[in-house]
Amino acid sequence: MQKTLDTLKNPRNIILMALAIAINIAIGQLVTVLKLPIYLDSIGTVLVGALLGPVAGALTGTLANLIWGLLGNAYAAPYFIVATVIGLMAGIFGRRGVFRNSSPQWVGAIVGGLFFFALALFVTTFMNLGADGTMPAMSDLLAGNLAVFAGVTVVGVVVGALLIKNGGYAGLAGIATGIVAAIISAPISAYLFGGVSGSGTDMLVAAFRASGQNILTSVFAQGVVSDPFDKMASYMMVWAIINLLPKRIMESFDDSND
Secondary structure (H helix, E strand, O other), rough: OHHHHHHHHHHHHHHHHHHHHHHHHHHHHHHHOOOOOOOOOOOOHHHHHHHHHHHHHHHHHHHHHHHHHHOOOOOOHHHHHHHHHHHHHHHHHHHHHOOOOOHHHHHHHHHHHHHHHHHHHHHHHOOOOOOOOOOOOHHEEEEOOOHHHHHHHHHHHHHHHHOOOHHHHHHHHHHHHHHHHHHHEEEHHHHHOOOOOOOOHHHHHHHHHHHHOOHHHHHHHHHHHHHHHHHHHHHHHHHHHHHHHHHHHHHHHHHOOO
C-alpha cells in the first residue's frame, strides 16, 4: 500500500498520468469526430498501467473518462468503469512482463496475421453494407473475398514475424483486454444509450440491428468486432514506445511500479 501511495505522489508519475489523460482525450475526440469504427482512447491508460502498475493505470483510465465527460462528451463518463478495468488489466499484464519479455517470433507472426485479418474484415464489412445498412452474412463475406483475406493474412504473418518479432505477448494481452472491455461495455451501451455512443462504431451497431439482432446482442457483437482490434493496436503502440525508451528510463520506472 505504501509503495502504491509513493507511486501516486511522485511528481514525475503525476505528470505522466496527466499527459496520458490528455492523450486519451485528444485521440479519442479526434476518432469520434472522424467517426472511425474504433476508439484508440486508452493508449495513455495502457502506457501508465504498463509503466506504473495496475492502480495507477486504473486511476488514469477513470479520470480520463470522467474529465472527458466534464469537457462535453456526454458518452464518455458512464464508461469510466470500462476504462478502469482496461488500466487495471494493462498494469497486471505489465507486471507479468508482456511489454518487455520476448515472445517467440511465431507468436508475433500470429498476432500480425490476426491484426491484418481484423483490419481486412473491418474494411470489407463497410464496403459491403447494404443500402439500408444491413450487414452481409459473415460466410458470404468470407467466401466472396477469400483471396483478399488469405493474401492480407499472409502479409500480416510476414509483417508480424519481421516487425512485431518478440512483442507477440503484448498483442495477445490486448486482444484479451478487448474482449473483457466488450463484455463490460455492452450493457452500458445498450441500456443507457440505446446502442448509440456517438462514435463510428454506431454504424456497426446499426448494421447488426438491421440484420435482425436485438439491441444488447448488436452492441455486444459490435464490441467483439471492434474492441479486440482496438486494444491490440493500443497495446502494440505501447509495446513499441516502451521498447524505444532508453534502458535507464525503464529502470527508473521499475522502482516506482506499484
